[in-house]
Amino acid sequence: MRPETTPADPVAWSPVPGEIFSRWATEVDPAAPLPEHPRPQMRRPDWINLNGLWEYSLQPRHADKPHFSAAQRILVPFPIESALSGVGRAIGPEDRLWYRRTAHVPDSWRDSRLLLHFGAVDFAAEVWVGGVRVGAHEGGFTPFTFDITEQCADGSADIVVAVLDATDRERGKQDVSPDGLFYTAASGIWQTVWIEAVPQQYIRDLKIVPAAAAGTLEISATVGGGSHLRLHIEVREHDKVVATASGTTATSLLVAVPGARLWSPDDPFLYDLTARLLDREVVVDEVASYAGIRTISIERDADGYRRFHLNGEPLFLSGVLDQGYWPDGIYTAPTDKALAFDVEVTRRLGFNLSRKHAKVEPARWYHHCDRLGLLVWQDMPSGGPSGGPRVWTALLMAVYRTLTLLHSRLWNGRFTPWLFRELLWQGRWAKDRRSEASRASFESQHREMIDALRNSPSIVGWVPFNEGWGQFEATRVAQTVARQDPTRIVDHASGWFDELTGDIVSYHDYARRPGLPARRRIRDRVIALSEYGGLTLVVNGHHWGPGDGHAYHLSTTGEELDAVYAGLLEHLQGLKDHGLAAAVLTQLTDVENELNGLVTYDRAVVKIDETTSRSLHRNLTSRRTS
Secondary structure (H helix, E strand, C coil): CEECCCCCCHHHCCCCCCCCCCHHHHHCCCCCCCCCCCCCCCECCCEEECCEEEEEEEEECCCCCCCCCCCCEEEECCCCCCCCCCCCCCCCCCEEEEEEEEEECCHHHCCCEEEEEECCEECEEEEEECCEEEEEEECCCCCEEEECCHHHCCCEEEEEEEEECCCCCCCCCEECCCECCEEECCCEECCCEEEEEECCCEEEEEEEEEECCCCEEEEEEEEECCCCCEEEEEEEECCEEEEEEEEECCCCEEEECCCCCCCCCCCCCCEEEEEEEEECCEEEEEEEEEECCCCEEEEECCCCCEEEEECCEECCEEEEEECCCECCCECCCCCHHHHHHHHHHHHHCCCCEEEECCCCCCHHHHHHHHHHCCEEEEECCCCCCCCCCHHHHHHHHHHHHHHHHHHHHCCCCCCCCHHHHHHHHCHHHCCCCCCHHHHHHHHHHHHHHHHHHCCCCCEEEEECCECCCCCCCHHHHHHHHHHHCCCCEECCCEECCCCCCCCEEEEEECCCCCCCCCHHHHCCCEEEEEEEECEEECCCCCCCCCCCCECCEEECCHHHHHHHHHHHHHHHHHHHHCCEEEEEEECCECECCECCCCECCCCCCECCCHHHHHHHHHHHHCCCCC
């Protein structure tokens, strides 16, 4: 990788003051922020990282392309609203955010094709290079690429990006007026921008499908710029070649790995891969990648309960909800070390699963999960109006949350607001109010998300809808997802508006002692408590939010929090003995107004005892059932 100098002196950059910061904020280099290769499973040596200071301008939506000034700069890839962008300014639906910078292309790339990659831009981006419009993309969470070879004939690339973000379509937890369960919006470029040099005939994409029982990898390639080429795959265990396969690019290659070492949280072993594109015997392109061999499934145990199985063995999924927000970068972690920290602390606390909630992370986050052995359920960020009539949904939610709080504080767990939970679950409240355009946009972005993340062995489940937010035709959407990726589990509706279908009955229960769903609702499905807990401890000096604080169960001391946490996990053991197969605690970190994290928002304080937490989760994930 060749570093690219920024268009002006980076010393002038500084974060916007006034917020709390993580400890990694001081490590941000404005000349080269987030310099790591952004796509660990598709690596070539010739690439330029374009992160750094760009000129920017905020204009009315319908204004012409502005005149840029080097005096007005933003640090890419941090959202404009964030402190680390150096701007810290919100944009509205009538604004258009413009970016500009010039990149210099090495002379050695003259015979190559040049690809301009964006990790993610929220929400609608339009791109020009050398004054020529090269394309546009809609969707705030997925990568996109443009071929800019013709626009760089003089050895430079003058790049202009225009962004619109109404923060109302597939927005996840963003809000222009953050409060309660919703947080500061993140607009514009928020993942790495880079230029890659590729041959005239090149591997555009790889698809890797593992099978644990057979010890195989099924690998196919999408090829750009040529036909009648051959694909050669080499699989290595450390430096030793353990398997190879060759064949036409028109079909998949089945690579058998003798004595395959299976990927799991206990042994997250990754094989190194090299994919070569051959024209007769000449190598025309080469890509470095990796793969883990594992299989996720649902099977019955001896008592008739359906359980999750990893590589044919039962595994209780003990997870934590992870929203991936940062006080200094909002959507964007300050450094790769910071990004890895969230995965590391999740594993240290004893969890084997992360539910990535209402956000899609950069590819490097999934790489850290792959190498550290953290299973992932991946949400599709919600958007559009909430499922169900607005008044009914709001009323039932308010009553349910009130009874949940009374349950924990006054009745000491002796009453469960089952009636209101049941009402929330009823599919008849979930009337579809999304437009055709909104539904088409959601499904298109969902397909893009799965395509972008499908090779990560850590991802074992997809979650299209959460708590009825923008939910529509959940059964059909889940079936579409399963056809696109039949190798993973699909949770069709996490929380409520359950359509009584699919493989999972997925429910949320924030009572101090959560229960199990009614037997009539289980309907021969695996039982997943996909949100519970909400345990709160306020650590002064380590929280910040623009609205009122939100909590389910408040503790006043660390000792009290430890005791409540231990009691909750021990209670889950009893539910496990009666069929519970997965549980996801809310949540890993505080996020702005939500103070129910196990870790403070700035990642400075782990609120619970790590040794005790590991022991509790080890007991919960053991194979023992009554």
